[in-house]
Amino acid sequence: MVDAITFAKSDEQTMLGSTVRDFLEATVDFDAVREMSTTEDAMDANVWNGLAEMGLIGLHIPEQYGGAGFGATEVGVVFQELGRKVAAVPLLSNVLASTAILSAGTDEQKSRFLPEIASGETVATLAVYEGAHDRAPMAGEASLMSRDGGWVLNGVKRYVTDAPNAGVFVVSASTPDGVALAVVPSDASGVLVAATNSLDATRPLGEVTFNEVSVNSDDVMADASGAIAAAMDMGVVCLAAEQVGGAQWCLETSVEYAKNRYQFGRAIGSFQAIKHLCADMLVAVEHSRSVAWHASATIEDAKESAIAVPLARSVCSDAYVKAAGDTIQILGGIGFTWEHEAHLYFKRAKSTSLLLGSVDSYRDRLADAVGI
Amino acid sequence: MTGSDQAALVAETIDKLLADNPPATTEPKTFWGAQFDAGLAWVDYEPGDGGLGVSPKYRELVSRRLNDADAPMWNRMANIIGIGMGAGVLAAHGTKEQRQRWLRPMFTVDEVWCQLFSEPGAGSDVAGLATRAVKDGDEWIINGQKVWTTLAHLSKWGMVVARTDPDQPKHKGLTYFIVDMESDGVDIRPLYQITGEAEFNEVFFEDARIPDSQRLDEVGEGWRVAMTTLMNERVAIGGNTVPRGSGTIGVAVETWKKSGSGEQSDRRELARLWGEVEAMRLTAMRATENMTAGVPGPEGSTGKLAWADLNKEVTSFTVSMMGLEGATIPEGYTLEPTVYGTRMTERVLSPQRLFLRARANSIEGGTSEIMRNILGERVLGLPGEPRVDKNVPWKEVPRG
Secondary structure (H helix, E strand, C coil): CHHHCCCCCCHHHHHHHHHHHHHHHHHCCHHHHHHHCCCCCCCCHHHHHHHHHCCCCCCCCCHHHCCCCCCHHHHHHHHHHHHHCCCCCCHHHHHHHHHHHHHHCCHHHHHHHHHHHHHCCCCEEEECCCCCCCCCCCCCCCEEEEECCEEEEEEEEEEEECHHHCCEEEEEEEECCEEEEEEEECCCCCEEEEECCCCCCCCCEEEEEEEEEEECHHHEECCCHHHHHHHHHHHHHHHHHHHHHHHHHHHHHHHHHHHHCEECCEEHHHCHHHHHHHHHHHHHHHHHHHHHHHHHHCCCCHHHHHHHHHHHHHHHHHHHHHHHHHHHHHHHHHHHCCCCCHHHHHHHHHHHHHCCCCHHHHHHHHHHHHCC | CCHHHHHHHHHHHHHHHHHHCCHHHCCHHHHHHHHHHCCCCCCCCCCCCCCCCCCCCHHHHHHHHHHHCCCCCCHHHHCHHHHHHHHHHHHHHCCHHHHHHHHHHHHCCCCCEEEECCECCECCCHHHCCCEEEEECCEEEEEEEECCCCCHHHCCEEEEEEECCCCCECCCCEEEEEEECCCCCEEEEEECCCCCEECEEEEEEEEEEEEHHHEECCCCCHHHHHHHHHHHHHHHHHCCCCCCCCCHHHHHHHHHHHHCCCCHHHHHHHHHHHHHHHHHHHHHHHHHHHHHCCCCCHHHCCHHHHHHHHHHHHHHHHHHHCHHHHHCCCCCCCCCCEECCCCCHHHHCCHHHHHHHHHHHHCCCCCHHHHHHHHHHHHCCCCCCCCCCCCCEHHHCCCC
């Protein structure tokens, strides 16, 4: 029930947020991130290893499978901080893949796959998209055919997040009995990973071809359409929180600059043209914060979540894209340079609004959910 | 009193009020009088002033319980300026005698209130106002013109800010009075607006007299008292937690179902707007929660601005969705000048009327430009514009 939700963070959640923030402030080096952003397989090993040491990579994975056993609100707290520093780590991919396994896997499969994902030893990702305009992807053209007591996987998945760094793919494909997910190591015979140049290089994308790949029957999870949907919704919760963190950085950076940059003998923040852009950004950030938290706090409530997830997607995507663009405008020429980090946020904002299905597709979902 | 003692006191008092005055069989005015006397008008006010002297967080409990009991609560709408803003001003700045004289008949709607700040020459810069009050024995003689005065034609009392010392800089020479709107020298003329209605009035003071006992706070403190009023107004406009999907977005959804084009692009745009309105609503809930917990943040200041912009967008899109039908005026609703309060509710809720009325949202109660300045300067800490009227005697500041 929405009127019963609380927006207040617990002391533990506040502490989690500040621990991650302090760690990222000390660890993320924007010069290194800029270097990385000319590569096709960016991954900030310092951040990833640090998160692993803090036990935060499997944050939503239950403790029995090696994770921290947190709920979606804690996941949101961590992603907000990651977004604030455009951290180049494959945590979104890990959450997508592990949520799918948690939802569709047997106990045996969870025990076998999840611990190494939770520890950070293996990067896992969800491979479900095939076309640029897929809305709510399921199996696509990929197929699993049974052969010799096992399965054979064929198909091409595109726009797979963190594909160049993944050790394991969780791949959707059709079987005679419906949609299934296959867990396939990246070094399996017949798997070809082609990195893509990505608009946001801090979250690399790739194309993965599966050509006559043999898959053990133990590694296939049947009846997986609900699991794919659950993973995508959890992904939206992560991205919405990330969008809040990124937009918050944009606001802080814009305000700081507007206070200290002088033209015509005045701080430019004293001009209403600049001040009003900042005020609008503040409104957008506060609205985003409300809906992102709401989505994370209600993810277990199917009825409310049907509204909260597309709501967060719609509001946070527009807000971050606008905030990142306005930040470059407020910074002026320096904001357009490679040297300033603003472009990392601008690229992340746009790219994030395109991942996991178009914002319009979520508005269609929202319209369905509220009876428009 | 501890928290649990307070909760128990409020709950018992509500039980007794409802038992002694069953809402189904009690006249509204009688009920409101009993509610005031029981201390349940504004629970946080002192006993005798319509309160019990408990934490303001119990206001929500009173509203909820009375609403559940179907008690009459429309006094808040009928006397919105009085109950929404005037009461807070009296509580903060009124003497015991003033509070006892005015609060009860305000709450029972025996005496309606209005607010007289804006003038033709003082809109966003309300502190530059020119209405003069001059002391004459135990009275003040007031001359000048006020504008945009909601409900003036139905009001008994008006909260007026007047200049008592033109030699001081503009903020310093102001004093706050409560004026009898029925007294000699007060002329009220309806001001017809783009909807054809007259919610507002012009008010002319010509040698009207106000007893000094109706001055609020000290001479020269008028700006401080006015700020209390404006803060209450902005909270009243932007800070309401309303049911999900209600208000103008509800009208938009109904319009889409009844007379929409069926186009996917319209449906998406409507869903986007629905989402923005819901984000604003959730933010208001978050602000209330943080305020109650004693940790107010920036989310408490964004409501008025967000609502003004969004309501204009929603109501404009609603009329667009109607296609050519949007270019017509629905039956029973004309744009002929009419005095407010004479129209049927269903006509008032027509999309065209809401579309026209919404234009005022970003002007009334602080323009959106002023609200952005406030967010920029007070919340984000950005520097103000250079001021040409700072420390200059009011009478030397150019006006026009």
